[in-house]
Amino acid sequence: MPKLAINGGNKVRSTKFPAYKPIGKEEFDRVREVFESNIFSRFLGCWHEDFFGGPQVREMEKAWAEFFGTKHAISVNSATSALYCAVGAIDTEPLDEIIVSPYTMSASAVAPLIYNAIPVFAEVEPDCFCLDVKSIEEKITDKTRAIIVVDIFGQPYNPQINDLAQKYNIKIIEDCAQAPYAKQDGKFAGTIGDIGLYSLNYHKHIHSGEGGVLVTNDDELANKLRLIRNHAESVVEAKSETDFVNMIGFNYRMTEIEAAIAHEQLKKLPELINERRKNVNYLENELSKIPCLTMPKVRQGAEHAYYVHSILFDEKVVGVHRNKFIDAVKAELMPIELRETEGIKVSGGYCRPLYLLPMFQQKIAYGKNSYPWSASDRKYDYSKGICPVVEDLYYNKLFIHEYIRPGMKKSDLDDVIAAFTKVWENKDEIRD
Numbered sequence: 107m108p109k110l111a112i113n114g115g116n117k118v119r120s121t122k123f124p125a126y127k128p129i130g131k132e133e134f135d136r137v138r139e140v141f142e143s144n145i146f147s148r149f150l151g152c153w154h155e156d157f158f159g160g161p162q163v164r165e166m167e168k169a170w171a172e173f174f175g176t177k178h179a180i181s182v183n184s185a186t187s188a189l190y191c192a193v194g195a196i197d198t199e200p201l202d203e204i205i206v207s208p209y210t211m212s213a214s215a216v217a218p219l220i221y222n223a224i225p226v227f228a229e230v231e232p233d234c235f236c237l238d239v240k241s242i243e244e245k246i247t248d249k250t251r252a253i254i255v256v257d258i259f260g261q262p263y264n265p266q267i268n269d270l271a272q273k274y275n276i277k278i279i280e281d282c283a284q285a286p287y288a289k290q291d292g293k294f295a296g297t298i299g300d301i302g303l304y305s306l307n308y309h310k311h312i313h314s315g316e317g318g319v320l321v322t323n324d325d326e327l328a329n330k331l332r333l334i335r336n337h338a339e340s341v342v343e344a345k346s347e348t349d350f351v352n353m354i355g356f357n358y359r360m361t362e363i364e365a366a367i368a369h370e371q372l373k374k375l376p377e378l379i380n381e382r383r384k385n386v387n388y389l390e391n392e393l394s395k396i397p398c399l400t401m402p403k404v405r406q407g408a409e410h411a412y413y414v415h416s417i418l419f420d421e422k423v424v425g426v427h428r429n430k431f432i433d434a435v436k437a438e439l440m441p442i443e444l445r446e447t448e449g450i451k452v453s454g455g456y457c458r459p460l461y462l463l464p465m466f467q468q469k470i471a472y473g474k475n476s477y478p479w480s481a482s483d484r485k486y487d488y489s490k491g492i493c494p495v496v497e498d499l500y501y502n503k504l505f506i507h508e509y510i511r512p513g514m515k516k517s518d519l520d521d522v523i524a525a526f527t528k529v530w531e532n533k534d535e536i537r538d
């Protein structure tokens with residue numbers, strides 16, 4: 107009789123896992139205030155007091171800046187918009203190169219193209235999965251304007267990248283969508299680069315449905331970020347700006363409702379992250395006993411925010427490919443309430459290396475003639491094989507799971523441990 111659920115045995119878990127519900131009465135009460143005020147947004151796209159938005163937006167930004175200890179916090183309608191603002195604000199020129207990670211959400215690698223700059227992919231660290239310092243240095247040229255570092259899975263990027271940026275006089279945009287409240291050497295993630303940005307989309311640690319926040323200590327960058335957020339072109343004249351570089355504005359404005367929710371969510375951030383850390387700690391005490399699994403490394407001086415739990419898998423130890431092992435684990439588990447449509451939240455590989463997206467493979471971004479690449483006299487290589495570490499992580503070595511979110515009880519965590527342990531103990535059933 108087979109024991110593993112994938113072979114027809116009984117599942118470890120037959121009921122759904124509890125939903126992650128960080129939204130409560132506090133958010134509801136503040137949103138009610140917005141409703142009663144009848145003001146859902148007070149932004150004006152001209153040089154006027156309301157260029158900076160309504161009361162909820164401004165209060166949330168003030169609280170955000172105080173919390174993270176930055177001079178400026180600028181709300182936007184998504185982290186994607188935040189990335190686009192950031193690339194514009196650093197005075198990116200067409201055909202500049204911006205170094206990006208292939209192992210992240212697509213917007214952090216596509217953002218340079220919005221300003222006709224060229225994304226150049228660097229390799230990631232095999233143990234921390236953030237951009238690799240040595241690989242970045244190899245990619246730096248006289249055209250390099252910036253590096254978009256990503257605090258992937260909740261771990262801040264390697265702080266040595268700041269030394270590189272200083273040495274070559276290039277900017278750092280820190281995509282902290284996955285790591286609010288993480289720290290490196292006592293500093294909050296998001297505040298380590300020149301411009302940092304956070305996401306408030308539904309899947310992130312704290313959320314307002316959709317939303318994003320930019321932070322910086324630089325007054326000039328902050329000014330440009332605010333202009334790009336809100337119709338720069340029709341503001342600059344009355345505002346007496348003399349610098350018109352990248353002053354095509356967008357409407358990336360956050361509404362009063364989202365700001366109200368985000369403000370309350372921010373207050374809950376420490377507790378929500380601490381609970382994740384406790385869950386990870388509990389899981390790792392047991393999962394680390396399974397010989398084919400290596401728990402995520404936490405960089406020296408770092409405090410991890412665990413957006414997801416990223417685990418390394420060693421096929422040699424178990425004699426089964428990761429995908430087969432993970433499929434067997436998934437068969438033992440159940441979806442998470444409210445996210446049933448996403449299936450079992452264990453995933454082999456995270457995302458496919460981004461240079462393999464059709465946009466890069468075919469070099470089609472603007473129009474059909476390969477613009478902006480066709481305007482450059484340099485060659486840019488996006489072929490399979492350019493980042494072997496990332497490819498090995500994606501195809502063979504890494505998997506992530508999301509059974510770490512607040513709301514998981516000990517008994518829920520025990521079921522996750524039991525599923526992995528059961529598959530390990532019955533691995534002969536899935537060996538070829």
Ligand SMILES: *Cc1c(COP(=O)(O)O)cnc(C)c1O
Nearest residue numbers: 184185186211283284305306307
């Ligand atoms: C979620 C995410 C984004 C995009 O956030 P949105 O607010 O959905 O635009 C960008 N970068 C990373 C690393 C993310 O995880």
